[in-house]
Amino acid sequence: MQAAQQFSQRLPETDALGTLKGLKHEWSSSLSLREMQAARHPNCVVCAAANLAGLGLDFRIQQDEAVEADFGCPEALQGYPGILHGGVIATVLDGAMANCLFTRRIEAVTADLRIRYRHPVSTGTKATVRAWPEESHRALHVMRAQLFQDGQIKATATAKFVELTPGTAAENGCPSQPHTKA
Secondary structure, X not given: OHHHHHHHHHOOOEOOOOOEOOEOOOOOOHHHHHHHHHHHOOOOOOOOOOOOOOOOOOOEEOOOOOEEEEXXXXXXXXXOOOEEOHHHHHHHHHHHHHHHHHOOOOOEEEXXXXXXXXXXXXXXXXXXXXXXXXXXXXXXXXXXXXXXXXXXXXXXXXXXXXXXXXXXXXXXXXXXXXXXXO
8 A cells, every 4th residue: 555655646746637737748849859869768779879789760750749760671680581570560669659758758668568460561671660649647648559561551559658757767777757847
């Protein structure tokens, strides 16, 4: 019981509908996304340009609050011959949703990730990943993502992300969260 009370005390303040108070969700520029990536995910396997072993996806902010990035699907990441490994697909979808949250200056961790693999993703052929916010309540954010290749939806994802508060971030060895106060 005491642990639950301590956790709830660390949650951000919300209004009667569960909307976060005092946070300004910014969709203003790719610069804020790049700043979040550099400050919060400097070695990310999905988006960090400095991680030479990573995928190096360059996310673009879209007008409809989504992010998109192209992915080359290199043969080195195959499972079966000519087919991109499912774990790589899950990683790309998860990373896209996290980057979508970054555009809102929200740092969160994946609590639940559900992937639907619709068709095999071919290696050696460009794919596009797209992610967008579905809904947010308190410190919980529901996100969606799709991976397209050759005009066809190859995989979809739905995930729940839990926001890191300064308290939970510090407990896990992370610096405090860089939210912008309204």
